[in-house]
Every structure is written in C-alpha cells, then in structure tokens.
Amino acid sequence: MNTPLIIVGAGHAGGRAALTLREEGYSGRLILIGDEPHLPYERPPLSKGLLQGSTDLAGYSLCDSDRLTELGIEHIAGNPVTQLQPEQHRLQLADGQWLPYAGLLLATGGRARRLPQEQANVLYLRTHDEALALRSALKPGARLVVVGGGFIGLEVAATARGLGCEVTVLEAGPRLAGRVLPPAISQALLDLHRQQGVEVRLNVALESIQADAVLLMDGQRVPCDLVVVGIGMQPNIELATAAGLEVGQGIRVDAHLRTSAPDIYAAGDVCEFRLDGVYQRQETWRNAEAQGRHAALNLLGRELAYDALPGFWSDQYDWGLQTVGVMTSTVASRELPGGGLLLFYLDTALRLQGACGWAPGNSVAKDIKLCERLISAGIPLNTASLADPELSLKHLLRG
Ligand SMILES: Cc1cc2nc3c(=O)[nH]c(=O)nc-3n(C[C@H](O)[C@H](O)[C@H](O)COP(=O)(O)OP(=O)(O)OC[C@H]3O[C@@H](n4cnc5c(N)ncnc54)[C@H](O)[C@@H]3O)c2cc1C
Incomplete structure (x- = not known):
C-alpha cells in the first residue's frame, strides 16, 4: 500500500480538502482523521437552522458516508491525533497506532474559548x-x-x-x-x-x-x-507547537499554505497566513472552503500562491450581513432598499478594497457579488457614484 496523504481535522477545511484531492484525480491512499464522531460538516447552521430546528446534521454535512466510501477516503472518527513527528513523517492517534504520511494537512480548527x-x-x-x-x-x-x-x-x-x-x-x-x-x-x-x-x-x-x-x-x-x-475561539495549535512547527496565533504558513515543515500544510481557522503583509487568521466559512481546496491542490504539487479574497456573512432575524475584501480604508456608503446599508472601502487610488452590507433577507448578496467584481477589476471609482443608490454597481463595473 502506498504511503497516504493524511488530513488532520475532519471539519470544513479538512473535509473540503479530502473531496478536492479526489476531484483533482489523486488516486492514492487518503486518510481523514477527526476527533468528533461525525462526518465532516459546516458550522454556520449550528447557531441558526439547527437551533431553530429547520435542519439537522445531514443537512450540513459535506458528504455522506456512502460518498466517502465510494471515493476511497478513509475516515477515522473520534480518534484524535495526539503526536506528530515531522522528521519521521508520521503521527500517532489516541488509540496508540502510528501512521506514516507522504504529505499532511493540519486543519484542526479551534474550540470555544x-x-x-x-x-x-x-x-x-x-x-x-x-x-x-x-x-x-x-x-x-x-x-x-x-x-x-x-x-x-x-x-x-x-x-x-x-x-x-x-x-x-x-x-x-x-x-x-x-x-x-x-x-x-x-x-x-x-x-x-x-x-x-x-x-x-x-x-x-x-x-x-x-x-x-x-x-x-x-x-x-x-x-x-x-x-x-460566545467570547471567541482558541485555535487548536497544540499538536503543531509540540511538533516544533512555527506557530504564532495560529499555525504559520507561507504563501502556498505550507508550514515550516516542507510537506505539511495548514488551512482554515487554525491557519495563520499573511494578508497584505500582516499575519492573521480568519475564522470564516469562506476561508475554510477556499484554503481547504487550495491546500489540497498544493499537496498535489501545484505550488499555487494563496490570494483569495476574504469575506463572511451572518444571518440575524430576517436580516443578512455580508462582507468581501479588506475593510480598513476610506469609506463611502449608500443606502439600500428596506433600510439597509452598504459601505465601501477604497485605497488612496480610489480602487475598491472591501465592502460590507447589511440588508433585509439575502438581498445584499447581489451587491456584495458586484463589489467582489469591482475589487477584482481594480478600477478607480467615484465616491459620489458609489454613494448614489440610483446608480447601479453594474454600471460602475462597466466604467
Ligand atoms: C456556531 C458557528 C456559526 C458560524 N457561522 C458562520 C457564518 O455565518 N459565516 C461564516 O463565514 N462563518 C461562520 N462560522 C465560522 C466557520 O464555521 C468556521 O470558520 C469553519 O468551520 C472553520 O473550519 P475549519 O475546518 O478550519 O475548522 P473546524 O470546522 O472547527 O474543523 C476542525 C476539526 O478538527 C478537529 N480536530 C482538532 N484537533 C484535532 C486532532 N488533534 N485530531 C483530530 N481532529 C482534530 C476539530 O474537533 C474539528 O472537528 C461559524 C462557526 C460557528 C462555530
């Protein structure tokens, strides 16, 4: 049997990485190890649909167990990794067994503070x-x-x-x-x-x-x-720290999401990466999704630099909040129908860097999508036009 790729942490980033490896044609042995007894799942419904009773675990799992079997992903559940030896390329599980790896992804997320x-x-x-x-x-x-x-x-x-x-x-x-x-x-x-x-x-x-x-x-x-x-979360860095990997507020990675050990990557809430030159972690669905996918590609030797735009959302009552990009600089704002608000963050050349919207239902989603396109377009914008609710963002995109 060939030496496997192993993913530690069967949450969102870990689950997404495992599925991506198969989608991308990796056919070798693949092991996904989690300490929870469940299939990999997304967490946003935990504070929303699950509490309301409108969804259950099957509704937000990344895949079912038949699919994992079909894809040949060996899912070890309820058996945390307790020790990592990067120089020996092996790790130990709570039940005592040692597993060798050819490449490793740490996607251990965090726990409630x-x-x-x-x-x-x-x-x-x-x-x-x-x-x-x-x-x-x-x-x-x-x-x-x-x-x-x-x-x-x-x-x-x-x-x-x-x-x-x-x-x-x-x-x-x-x-x-x-x-x-x-x-x-x-x-x-x-x-x-x-x-x-x-x-x-x-x-x-x-x-x-x-x-x-x-x-x-x-x-x-x-x-x-x-x-x-609800006072924040503590990243699960202990395994990486004990193994001698470079750790700050999270497991430190380079532009390829590679840790200080050459064949170990990190992704998701636990991953501390540089954005605009500053080390940071992001605790968002979008980050777990994008980094899980990205780390999988790099485990396959693609050597891709990670440059996805950050962003998150929150749903409260029948209102939705969404952000995209980096929210640090000059602000322009426009009122949205129903009492909502959209804020724009621009750099000194008046190019959009980030946006934050708050509106009834899911109505802000389309504006945030357009803002994402405006950020990618990198065109200088006029603050008066941004503030004008009569002028569609699509129009600004066309220049
Ligand atoms: C209640 C809640 C609501 C949220 N709502 C939103 C939202 O509306 N919008 C948004 O953008 N984001 C939201 N998030 C954030 C988003 O869900 C997280 O950013 C995302 O789950 C991070 O994924 P991850 O894979 O990095 O970590 P996780 O999903 O936490 O997965 C890590 C897994 O690794 C396991 N693990 C840890 N150590 C070990 C070990 N040694 N061995 C084996 N397994 C281990 C952990 O137990 C866990 O199962 C929410 C989070 C929570 C908790």
Whole structure:
C-alpha cells in the first residue's frame, strides 16, 4: 500500500480538502482523521437552522458516508491525533497506532474559548454536539444570558428570541461585533436586537456566574436560567507547537499554505497566513472552503500562491450581513432598499478594497457579488457614484 496523504481535522477545511484531492484525480491512499464522531460538516447552521430546528446534521454535512466510501477516503472518527513527528513523517492517534504520511494537512480548527469557571448552566457553541445541548435548553420563556456580543452570541440571541426566550446580551466593549464591523453596522445590529426585545448591555464586565444569575462588576445582577458564552475561539495549535512547527496565533504558513515543515500544510481557522503583509487568521466559512481546496491542490504539487479574497456573512432575524475584501480604508456608503446599508472601502487610488452590507433577507448578496467584481477589476471609482443608490454597481463595473 502506498504511503497516504493524511488530513488532520475532519471539519470544513479538512473535509473540503479530502473531496478536492479526489476531484483533482489523486488516486492514492487518503486518510481523514477527526476527533468528533461525525462526518465532516459546516458550522454556520449550528447557531441558526439547527437551533431553530429547520435542519439537522445531514443537512450540513459535506458528504455522506456512502460518498466517502465510494471515493476511497478513509475516515477515522473520534480518534484524535495526539503526536506528530515531522522528521519521521508520521503521527500517532489516541488509540496508540502510528501512521506514516507522504504529505499532511493540519486543519484542526479551534474550540470555544471558555470562562475559567465551569458550571452546569453555562454552555458553549462550536460543535454539533454543543449545539444539540443548547437546542434542548432553549425552551420558550427560558431566560438566557449571552456573554459576548460577537457574531455567534448575536446569532444565538436572534434564534433564541425566535424560540420565545427572554434574552440579555452582555458585551464588554462599547459596541456589538466591534472587532470586525464598522460602527454604523454595529449600531444597526444594536437597534435591530433591541427592536426584537433583546436587552443589550454594552461596556459591562462579568463578576461571576451563579446557578440563577450573572453578577456584573458594577454590582448588577442579571437573573437567568441559562448562559451561553460566545467570547471567541482558541485555535487548536497544540499538536503543531509540540511538533516544533512555527506557530504564532495560529499555525504559520507561507504563501502556498505550507508550514515550516516542507510537506505539511495548514488551512482554515487554525491557519495563520499573511494578508497584505500582516499575519492573521480568519475564522470564516469562506476561508475554510477556499484554503481547504487550495491546500489540497498544493499537496498535489501545484505550488499555487494563496490570494483569495476574504469575506463572511451572518444571518440575524430576517436580516443578512455580508462582507468581501479588506475593510480598513476610506469609506463611502449608500443606502439600500428596506433600510439597509452598504459601505465601501477604497485605497488612496480610489480602487475598491472591501465592502460590507447589511440588508433585509439575502438581498445584499447581489451587491456584495458586484463589489467582489469591482475589487477584482481594480478600477478607480467615484465616491459620489458609489454613494448614489440610483446608480447601479453594474454600471460602475462597466466604467
Ligand atoms: C456556531 C458557528 C456559526 C458560524 N457561522 C458562520 C457564518 O455565518 N459565516 C461564516 O463565514 N462563518 C461562520 N462560522 C465560522 C466557520 O464555521 C468556521 O470558520 C469553519 O468551520 C472553520 O473550519 P475549519 O475546518 O478550519 O475548522 P473546524 O470546522 O472547527 O474543523 C476542525 C476539526 O478538527 C478537529 N480536530 C482538532 N484537533 C484535532 C486532532 N488533534 N485530531 C483530530 N481532529 C482534530 C476539530 O474537533 C474539528 O472537528 C461559524 C462557526 C460557528 C462555530
């Protein structure tokens, strides 16, 4: 039997890489190793459709087990990799067996960042199993406190309101999702959640969590039945660190997504790569999808530089948020039908670098697609035209 290609982490990036290797004609031995007991799956529905009860694991798995068998992908589930020896080209599983590899992809994602204190009424949301536990606790009338006003916390808040829960969101910062969103969109999110009956408290610090309440540093007590903590995630870097790979906030890779060991690649949430010269990780569906695919191509020796545009989305109530590109520089904005907003980020030569839109339903998707084309076109734009809701983005694309 030939020495296999191995993927560690059977989540979104890992699953996508395995499928891509077969699509691209790799016919050798291929092993996908996961610590969860499930088939590879996408996580966005965990805070939306799964909690609402409108979808289940089969609805967001990347493929079913028949397809894996048909493709000859050996899926080892519930058996984490515990040790990696890059010089010997081998790794060890929790059950003790050693496997040699010809090429390796690390797609180990991350886990929910936890509070120091563990308690029965405190839940987290990263995995399918955690989402099931949360779903069974979100009963109508339940008093839920969400710690953290980032995307996962806000999506849980929105879904829980839809299920009839009483919801309070506690955010340490001065605005919602402030680390990634511009102030105008943070404000729109705040207004929407308040309109929907969520009590949002900003600039608050947690003192402790008790069985029936959350205590704040300023002495306030927020009574509750259940607490969901959404304070970010911790990348699963331990395996790579112990193996001596270069690690920063994630597993460091070069332009080809190759780690400091020549035949080991990294992709997805755990991967720290350079974008505009700055090392960063991205915790998004789009990044997991694109890097999983890209790392697979490079495992096959393509030597392609990774230059995909970043972007993410979030759905809350019946509103959708979408971004594309890099959101750092000069802003122009236009109003969208139904009270939405589209913000444009331009470089000094007035070329579009990024866009962020917020609108009812999925209506912003088409604008973001056009913005993606405008970014790729690299043409200088007129800020007054961008701001004019009467002027279609398609028109600007035609120059
Ligand atoms: C609740 C939720 C909602 C989200 N919603 C959105 C959204 O609306 N839009 C958006 O753009 N993004 C969203 N995301 C982010 C997106 O889902 C992630 O960026 C994506 O799942 C990352 O994929 P990944 O493969 O890198 O990591 P993961 O999907 O986490 O997969 C990594 C896998 O590796 C496993 N693993 C770790 N260590 C080992 C080991 N030693 N051995 C074996 N296996 C191991 C992990 O347990 C996991 O199964 C959401 C995420 C969550 C949690």
